[in-house]
Amino acid sequence: DQQVKQNSPSLSVQEGRISILNCDYTNSMFDYFLWYKKYPAEGPTFLISISSIKDKNEDGRFTVFLNKSAKHLSLHIVPSQPGDSAVYFCAASVTDKLIFGTGTRLQVFP
Amino acid sequence: EAQVTQNPRYLITVTGKKLTVTCSQNMNHEYMSWYRQDPGLGLRQIYYSMNVEVTDKGDVPEGYKVSRKEKRNFPLILESPSPNQTSLYFCASSFSEGHGYTFGSGTRLTVV
Numbered sequence: 001d002q003q004v005k006q007n008s009p010s011l012s013v014q015e016g017r018i019s020i021l022n023c024d025y026t027n028s029m030f031d032y033f034l035w036y037k038k039y040p041a042e043g044p045t046f047l048i049s050i051s052s053i054k055d056k057n058e059d060g061r062f063t064v065f066l067n068k069s070a071k072h073l074s075l076h077i078v079p080s081q082p083g084d085s086a087v088y089f090c091a092a093s094v095t096d097k098l099i100f101g102t103g104t105r106l107q108v109f110p
Numbered sequence: 111e112a113q114v115t116q117n118p119r120y121l122i123t124v125t126g127k128k129l130t131v132t133c134s135q136n137m138n139h140e141y142m143s144w145y146r147q148d149p150g151l152g153l154r155q156i157y158y159s160m161n162v163e164v165t166d167k168g169d170v171p172e173g174y175k176v177s178r179k180e181k182r183n184f185p186l187i188l189e190s191p192s193p194n195q196t197s198l199y200f201c202a203s204s205f206s207e208g209h210g211y212t213f214g215s216g217t218r219l220t221v222v
Binding site for chain 2: 006034036041042043044045046047049089091097098099100101102103
């Protein structure tokens with residue numbers, strides 16, 4: 001039973017445009033949501049998080065939106081850069097456990 | 111430099127031969143966790159620890175053991191490895207729930 005789902009395995013975006021990565025969850029008890037970025041041969045790197053009591057959090061080019069009624073969160077990257085090409089994982093936490101989605105591979109082309 | 115260090119980076123072993131993957135963090139984090147990454151399955155939590163001597167099972171704990179005798183170390187033990195434990199393993203630590211985990215560089219384990 002996949003509690004955190006990323007239904008798009010890949011996304012291709014032109015440099016300078018917006019990248020939107022999506023994530024759905026099923027457990028209404030999740031209290032934090034996080035996004036991680038992963039390059040090959042490296043561990044995931046924390047990008048941005050949002051508490052379940054908020055609906056938006058922004059950090060530079062990265063903004064995370066949370067829609068609790070739809071159990072959906074998204075990561076917006078504006079503007080997208082070639083260095084953003086990586087696998088992005090969303091994750092959700094509940095009672096000290098952190099549950100990850102299966103990841104979306106983002107490719108930003110010139 | 112703040113980091114999570116896990117060793118070894120690569121390991122090939124035979125079925126049934128006990129092994130330990132070490133993990134150490136220098137950030138005085140209370141939370142530590144082990145994950146495995148498999149194609150199409152993302153990152154799945156094996157075990158986690160909220161503090162010294164406090165550990166709990168994640169989603170896929172079968173075949174693994176952990177211990178947290180010191181705050182900085184959180185080794186992963188495979189008493190009798192099997193081929194289905196061939197995977198990429200990550201150790202991670204965090205200041206608290208909701209804060210981002212800092213991940214190690216990974217250990218690629220192959221069990222033949």
